[in-house]
Amino acid sequence: MKALARTIWLFWTTSLLAELEYRTNFAFSLLTSALNLVASLFTLSLFFRYDAELGGWSWGEAVMVLGTFTILQGFSATLLQPNLNRIVEHVRQGTLDFVLLKPIDTQLWLSLRRVSPWGLPDVLLGVGIVVYGAALGDVTWRGAIMGLGCLACSLVILYALWFMMAATTVWFVQIYNVTELLRALLDAGRFPIDAFPRGAYRFVFTFVVPVAFMTTVPVRALLGDASGPGLLAAFGLAATLAWAARALLHYALRDYTSASS
């Protein structure tokens, strides 16, 4: 366990050092994140300008959903994109061989080898506007703890989905941007699930791409009105997907034949 912590520490410090060579990038990504957030907040404000119901969510509550979405975006830029989007490259070039040979868990290496600081502005801004939204309503300590727990579940869900998409490249080597699709669908997480029309939309964003569990449920928990079954479902989903991701990798690796050999 201690060795593992030390390995990850080394992974992250080295990749941070490499990234910090492009320091101006940080100012730049802070600027882009801030502008993006302003644009999203502005769009959200349009709904309230015209008294749309947005599924009964108030401005402060809807802002918290947007904040949670921004945190997830930052998380994916910090850990998911730098690591999981490289899996396809490893499969294409056959460098996955070297990963498999290392005396460390393959999934761990594939998921945690790199860390990128460029997602941090999104995480910070996201936390900032969740706090702003929470200040507008009344959030209890109990709710805050439940909300954090749910947020942890949604990070796991996002990771597992991303990982599974990326792991399929072992079979479909040519698909470079399979995760783009996931990213595009995740955009639905900017809005509370109740803002969508009943029927196909809500079904897809709850059961097919569980966006509802990633942004709406954590905010509901934060507000203290998450139902017991809802929380249990979020936790169960996270656990199942995490297990499925691992199982899928091992299943896929059985078909891995390496490149050029």
Next chain:
Amino acid sequence: MIYALRVFAAQLHTALVLTTTYRAEMILWALSGTLPIILMGVWGEAARTGAMPYTPVEMVRYFVAVLVVRQLTFVWVIWEFEEEVVTGRLSSLLLRPIDPVWNYVANHLAERLARLPMIALLVGLCFWLHPEAIFVPSPAVAATALGVTALSFIVRFLLQYTLAMACFVVERASSLESLSFIAFVFLSGMLAPLDLYPAWVANLAAWTPFPYFVYVPAQILVGADVDVPRAVGLLFVWGALLLIAQRWAWRRGVSRYSAMGA
């Protein structure tokens, strides 16, 4: 002239063959342009419950049109160009007796053609979700919309290709595109019809090229009342300015290009 056209036809043909080889990837790119469908759901619902100048059906149609226009005007030349400058592959293109830009134009056009079935599929999905919004534009409307869309594609391409010239100076010029893309998302009407914006924002936007990339062609397509001559005029002015800037930057850039890695 005829020779140049034949060369371009050959380039187009190669590009088409290449795109259709990577079909799966192309389908994924097309599918990742589903943001309009997401917004369609939320805005359609909002139009039902709120008090806005759009009926739910009009709102859904607007976003269907946005989807079509977005798919037809998607531009990625800056990434392609950046890659070729950074790896030094641009050198081989420069050796050819034809401006490298035609290579990129051919790629973009070919991809557009290959994408047509996907567009039909996505539009079908929209109408399956919202059968009440099914509409067929009249031939005149469709022709105008297509013409303006083609023009806006040219200007959008010019804008991005002009920014791409920064590749000769800095390594990551695509960052510029990320900034310009925020302006694009915000001012193009992709997130909401621009006439829902506060009047001063909409008026300000009208002088930038962005609304003519999505909002205006989409409004034309759904048959709304649009000042077409003004839109075409503005697109021409922006196009001309960008063309001048691009040519100037290109000459300066190529002269300092050092063919990294080659």
